[in-house]
Amino acid sequence: MEFRWEPEYLAFRDEIEVFIHEWRTPELLKEQREREGAGGGPILTRYYEALQEKGWMRMCWPPELGGQGLNPTYRFIMVETMEYWQMPYGNLTYTSVAPALAVHGNEEQKKRFLPGIWNGDFTFAIGYSEPNAGTDLAALRTRAEKVEGGWIVQGQKIWTSLAEQSTHIWLAVRTDTEGPKHAGISLMIVETKTEGITIRPLPTLSGFVTYETFYDNVFIPDENLIGPLNGGWNIIMHALNHERVGLSPTGNLARNYDLLVDHLKNKAPEKLADPVVRNRLAEMRMELQRHRALAIRNAVTIAKDDVSPGQASMAKISGSELRYRMTNMAMDLLGRTGSLTAEAGELAASEGRQQGNWRSSPILRFGGGTNEVQRSIIAARHLGMSR
Amino acid sequence: MELDLTETQELLRDTLRGFLEAEVPFSQVRECEIEKKTDTRLWAQLAEQGYLGLPFPSEMAGGDGGLVEAGLLVEEVSRRAALVPIVEVMAASLTLKRKCSGATQLLESVLSGSAIVVPAVLEANDSFESFALEADAEGVLRGEKFFVDYAEAASHHLVVARDAKGPALYLVDSAAPAVKCEPIETMGRTPQSRVRYDGAAGTRAGGADAVDYLIQIARALTCAQILACMDSSLEQTVAYTNVREQFGRPLATFQAVQHHGANMGMHCESSRFLTYEALDCLERGDATEEQVAIAKASLSRAIPDVVMTGHQLHGGQGYIEENDLYFFTIRGKDRALAWGTAEECLEIVARSAEEKSRWL
Structure with a gap:
């Protein structure tokens, strides 16, 4: 038993704090407040570029997924330090979508989406919850029917936070209605501006505005299915272990x-x-x-x-x-x-x-x-x- | 950050647990409670097996361990609710070893089990900071101490007294006629006394820093005692709710019961961290008074919640003294009051209110 941080972690914290004090200007904080964590403003874009350059966003990812394979403790130190100073260090696009794509996407999909995620061109909203599928997520009903070259989606999502500010939605849909409910779910990527998608703002108690999204005959091409058909549940449940720190x-x-x-x-x-x-x-x-x-x-x-x-x-x-x-x-x-x-x-x-x-x-x-x-x-x- | 025990520490814990489970049946503890006596048989065994020497250097025939090992010893002994002065002797003898000089012979006797030294700190004013009991220039003590744990079983008292230089520690032979112990009855059913020192001869062992050290390590080791009570109460509750059926199913399958269990478990988990963090930092010399006070305040606040939830989930079964649950209820709360209550400790914490909080 030894209740003290090893010197390398304390040195890392110091390094982060130096970086934070360099970037933590009133202008950045203002932009962060206004964009509510969506990223994409001029200062935040430069800030994220600098973060990428440091390699801190993916430092604990395995090398085969483009990371440095560092001990998850480094991520813990980073998250705690950033949280203390109220600095952004990634949103669900980085912590949820990108790792899932890196693990479950095919080579073409990785090439198509990951660089855009890393340079900030692509941001994702998460389309999991539905009015009748919250804690019991596997009960989701937004339906994708197979058609020539793709899928036609009908349904409604809620808590599609950042949908308005995002380029894509990471969407869980029902592709099979027989059998156990979690075994009929697939994951797809759909561009937010696709015809048939309606976005409705839902202001919340905190002041943060989330969104409800409606899908009326929305076409999603075959190449946007992520992972195996009806294999979405595993992707939803999957998270890189180190993200849990x-x-x-x-x-x-x-x-x-x-x-x-x-x-x-x-x-x-x-x-x-x-x-x-x-x-x-x-x-x-x-x-x-x-x-x-x-x-x-x-x-x-x-x-x-x-x-x-x-x-x-x-x-x-x-x-x-x-x-x-x-x-x-x-x-x-x-x-x-x-x-x-x-x-x-x-x-x-x-x-x-x-x-x-x-x-x-x-x-x-x-x-x-x-x-x-x-x-x-x-x-x-x-x-x-x-x- | 290494939060797991080393292999050696794990082996020590397992050996201790096996030994104590075999040697201290709860029936023996009940007997001691009824007769209001210290378990001298167990104490002799602990000495004989060398456990009392765990945190002492090998040249004293010790185990070369530190406060973490002492904490493990306290925890295991307390899991059996055994009536032995484990915290008292560890705190007093480690203070003598580390902050005082001239007690080498006494310490050897303590480790071999032929002498027992316990601290005598609190007085009628219930304070860890101001003491009325006086020592004159010859080291003669006059005054009264309260809640002296295991005072009658001890051969020596390590008494906090006020002398010309401020608070100091004096060693007193407790068999001297000028030392009068009067047993007091407490909820915890552990042997405690009110002790009068009517001109008792004392030997000055250390000054204010020794007094402070004594209080700090006794406080942290008491956390290990409370932790043992919490863990035992939880373990017994989980075992009971897994087998006790009502409405045709085990109690543990009811969500309301599970959630009570989870709350108990969270208290145990954070308490274990805070206890051993305080002990480890004290051993290295980088613990703050605030840190130890936070640990003691936190455990003292948590223990009633844990043991009372244990009782709630046991229902009538746990309310009967034939059931072992009560040991941890009464000992746990009694120890929450010892060496600084939650309120006293929070007062210490309040002095650091302006300091930046510790988040990493």
């Missing part, structure tokens, strides 16, 4: 704490001197360390190439639930200032970050496999409780 980062929560204390120090020193307030802050510090324990535990297991679904679930639950508890406590300590949004300008504390994170906390808790599903996974696979 840092799924529930401590960095972002720690940053919330540090910003809260900075605000109190500068704007409300009498509050910061209050023993009751300090006790609440102590509690947050304790909760942060509890979560950090689970996040590092999970990352270290993955770095050893061990699989422990229970530990990943624990980190996911703890990070997502701590997010609302911590931001809630922070808003209580700020008083009515806690409700000010970024639009309130100078009056707002940390640009309204606590209330913003509080509003966005539900999606982390129900999304990515609801915490109820995660708890059942822990019970069955970590504790050995009967199903």
Whole structure:
């Protein structure tokens, strides 16, 4: 047992921080806020190019997929550091679509899509969820019927986030209605501007706008089927193991704490001197360390190439639930200032970050496999409780 | 970051577990509880097998280990709910070895089992920072200590006293007539005493830094004790819900039951990390007071949630003392109160509120 980071990881963190401080300008942050993580703005495009040049986005991928095969701990360090400084380090196009294409796509598809992904020309929205297929995703019903040279798609997706800003949709469709429901799903790529696709914005609680997409006689050519016909479920379930590190980062929560204390120090020193307030802050510090324990535990297991679904679930639950508890406590300590949004300008504390994170906390808790599903996974696979 | 035990540590844990399971049936623990006595038979065995020397150097016939090994020893002993002064002796003797001088002979006797030294810290004011018990220039102690664990079984007390230089540690022969132990009854059912030192002769063993070290390692080792209670309660609960059937199916197949189990499991997992991180960092000398306080606060907060959920899932079965569950309930909560409650520890953490948070 040794509870300290090896010098190479600390050196890597320092290297990332140097890079961050070079790029973290008010202009970049503004563009990031406005584009809501879609990438593609002029500053972000240059930023992503610089990230690519560093090789950090694919450093843990196996060499045969174009990576450096580095230990997943490097990715953990990067995610935590970027999260602490609120810097972008890739969206689902990079972390979900690109790895799946690299593993399941054929040579022609890899040539056609991967370079565009790496240079930022292509961005993908994910078309999995449907109004009646959420946690039970295999129940999806958007239908693809075989026609000459391709497929005709009819149906509706929800949570097709970034659809408006994306060039492509990574679409899960039903290609077989017989047999078990997960065995009749295929994955296809469709260009967003294809005739028959309608995109409708759905503003969410956090202020982020997601999209509903409708598919009315949409033609998808044969060459856009990814992997085997009816083999989509495996692709959906597949994720490179190393991407599972840092799924529930401590960095972002720690940053919330540090910003809260900075605000109190500068704007409300009498509050910061209050023993009751300090006790609440102590509690947050304790909760942060509890979560950090689970996040590092999970990352270290993955770095050893061990699989422990229970530990990943624990980190996911703890990070997502701590997010609302911590931001809630922070808003209580700020008083009515806690409700000010970024639009309130100078009056707002940390640009309204606590209330913003509080509003966005539900999606982390129900999304990515609801915490109820995660708890059942822990019970069955970590504790050995009967199903 | 290496979070797994080394092969040697794993072997040590397994050997200890096998040995203790064979030697300490819960019936023996119940007997000790009823008779309000220390399990001297087990203590002699632990000494004889060399386990007490685990964190001491080999020239003292020790095992060349550190606080992590001491933590494993504490954890395994506590999994049997055994009534022996394992945390007390480890904390006192490691403090004597590392922060004091002149106690070599006593330490040899402690490791061989012929002497037992336990700390005497708290007073009526329940504080780890201010002490009324005084030592005069000749080292004569006058005053009273409360909640001295295993005071009667001990041959020596390592007493925190105030002298001309501030708080200090004094070794006192507890058989001296000027030392009067009065047993106190607590929920944890472990032997504890209120001790009066009416002009007892003491030998100064160390100053304020030794007092501080004693508190830090006792606090971290107490975490290992609480962790053992948590883990045991969870293990027993999983085993029980897997076999106990209601409505024609095992309790564990109900989602509500699974989710309670998952919450217990998460507490155990984060507690294990925080406990051994504190012990490992203390061993290397780079633990902060805040870090140890966070570990103790976190475990002290978690233990009632874990053991009470264990009781909820056991229903009536776990409420009966024939069932072993209660050991971990009462010992766990008692230890949550020892060496700094969650509230006391959070007060320590609050002093660092302005410091940047630790996220990596």
